[in-house]
Amino acid sequence: MIRAKSMVNKDIPVLRNLPVPLLLGLFSLWLVSGTFAQDTEPEGDYRFEQRFVQRLSWEDDPLVFRYEVVIEIERDGEYTEQLRESTTENFLSLSLRPGQYRYAVEVYNLLRQLEYTMDYVYFTVLNALRPEILTISPEAFFPKTRSPWQITITGRNIDPEALIMLRPLGAPDGQEIRPRSTTFKGETLLLIFDKKELPPGIYDVYIKNPGGLADSRGILTVHEKSEAAGEKTADTRFTRPDIIISAGYVPAVPLYGGLFRGDAFESAIFPLGFAARVGVLPLKRNWGNVGAELNASWHKLEEQKSNYTVTAHDIGLYLNLLYQLWLPNRKMALNFHLGAGINWVADFYFDYGDGKEDPMTSAYLSLDAGFTFQWRFWGPLFLETGLDFIHVFSPKDQSQPGYLRPTLSIGGQF
Amino acid sequence: MLSAARLLLPENNAYFGPDRLRDTEFITFAWAAVPGANVYTLALYREDGGRRQLIQRWESSAITSKAIEVSLLRNGTFVWQVESLKRAANGAIERRGTLSENRFTLSLPVIPQKTANDPGKVYGQ
Numbered sequence: 001m002i003r004a005k006s007m008v009n010k011d012i013p014v015l016r017n018l019p020v021p022l023l024l025g026l027f028s029l030w031l032v033s034g035t036f037a038q039d040t041e042p043e044g045d046y047r048f049e050q051r052f053v054q055r056l057s058w059e060d061d062p063l064v065f066r067y068e069v070v071i072e073i074e075r076d077g078e079y080t081e082q083l084r085e086s087t088t089e090n091f092l093s094l095s096l097r098p099g100q101y102r103y104a105v106e107v108y109n110l111l112r113q114l115e116y117t118m119d120y121v122y123f124t125v126l127n128a129l130r131p132e133i134l135t136i137s138p139e140a141f142f143p144k145t146r147s148p149w150q151i152t153i154t155g156r157n158i159d160p161e162a163l164i165m166l167r168p169l170g171a172p173d174g175q176e177i178r179p180r181s182t183t184f185k186g187e188t189l190l191l192i193f194d195k196k197e198l199p200p201g202i203y204d205v206y207i208k209n210p211g212g213l214a215d216s217r218g219i220l221t222v223h224e225k226s227e228a229a230g231e232k233t234a235d236t237r238f239t240r241p242d243i244i245i246s247a248g249y250v251p252a253v254p255l256y257g258g259l260f261r262g263d264a265f266e267s268a269i270f271p272l273g274f275a276a277r278v279g280v281l282p283l284k285r286n287w288g289n290v291g292a293e294l295n296a297s298w299h300k301l302e303e304q305k306s307n308y309t310v311t312a313h314d315i316g317l318y319l320n321l322l323y324q325l326w327l328p329n330r331k332m333a334l335n336f337h338l339g340a341g342i343n344w345v346a347d348f349y350f351d352y353g354d355g356k357e358d359p360m361t362s363a364y365l366s367l368d369a370g371f372t373f374q375w376r377f378w379g380p381l382f383l384e385t386g387l388d389f390i391h392v393f394s395p396k397d398q399s400q401p402g403y404l405r406p407t408l409s410i411g412g413q414f
Numbered sequence: 415m416l417s418a419a420r421l422l423l424p425e426n427n428a429y430f431g432p433d434r435l436r437d438t439e440f441i442t443f444a445w446a447a448v449p450g451a452n453v454y455t456l457a458l459y460r461e462d463g464g465r466r467q468l469i470q471r472w473e474s475s476a477i478t479s480k481a482i483e484v485s486l487l488r489n490g491t492f493v494w495q496v497e498s499l500k501r502a503a504n505g506a507i508e509r510r511g512t513l514s515e516n517r518f519t520l521s522l523p524v525i526p527q528k529t530a531n532d533p534g535k536v537y538g539q
Contacts, residue, residue, distance in 0.1 A: 211537030
């Protein structure tokens, strides 16, 4: 392939192509994480552009002085000449764009006269797609793993005829390991490896489409010692944890207790609410990912009575243990979390029409338990729905309320 | 009468086959100068069953060679003739020379029909 350098396009194609609702979702993520605030690509940067080369060939003859190759492209059912090249070789290398073509070879004898023209050969230049590896699971194998050594890859643009292999990091070329079997299920790829062929070490996954474009992603660690024994592994290099960020709509549905019902709030639902969470999953195993998350929420509590109004803000902040289980299709995951935190009932006051009373703010220890269901709809981005149960410990006033928080949010796992 | 031109190239009964034609785009006809001549005519014939078919005739002034593109030729036997002339200033022929002629043969095998290959799956962007 010929490589040529060209100036970087400063556009951000990923953002440019997204639908408006998704951009709004990303914007809300940005508010939480500030992820997109650091686009500092330097001026005058370069990138390499790959050019594809097609090779046409024909039978050679020593009695031929030269060949003239006529290439025609199909447009609206008609073939029109696009290129005419003369060569003394019996091949021609070109760089054609995707499309339907045909070519013929005119044969000139040693008297430089046209002797005959070969029959047309029809061919298609396919669009070369760059494979993209989105996720790899698991990221580690242990010798005592009983289940088959199966790697699940989600990705895009992976051709069924792609070359797929594991490459030991730092090893010379030629030591790549091919899977024993490869199964495609939509955009999910299941690779089965033979344990004996995977010595302890660090690997990356390499996928190359027939067009020549490739992607690789790591790190897959094959450990030397058992995970359960807690012994030192063959390699102690850091495996990057996954980061989960999400935000969305979260109403509150009181279940019991007096803080939200009782004499103050009697509504069956408080619809105005928002929640966001940031999680980290450093432990990634066959049986799931384990980590922690910080979950923050806000609800507006307000009720209009016949002769007064009661208002408060319920702000929660919880630190939870997080367990994530990917479903076999690698596009969906279940997340379970359990933890504790603080609930602030802030700016709580009654207003009898003659001005609001002095507001009160109280803090309570709270328990958070819940689950979410994620569906990856575009790359690392997901839609999420779930349910949280919150119990607020408030022994002094004996109210001890509990409520449910249904969740509908958007987020990403990176 | 002028004397006959001595023909130099190609040699009489020369054979032009694939090896000789592969690297040459022209056949050069050359002869020695004739004393008293100031013009030469070169005529090229193709012999076909005893008949001569004129391909082309050239006339040159005091030049004793001529390169002819091989693309003008095809398989067969050819005769090339040189005649020396002395022309007056007004163009009238004052003296003629004796015709000199040589033969050469051109033979190329027929190229068997070949086919172009299907490139198979090819990719572009």
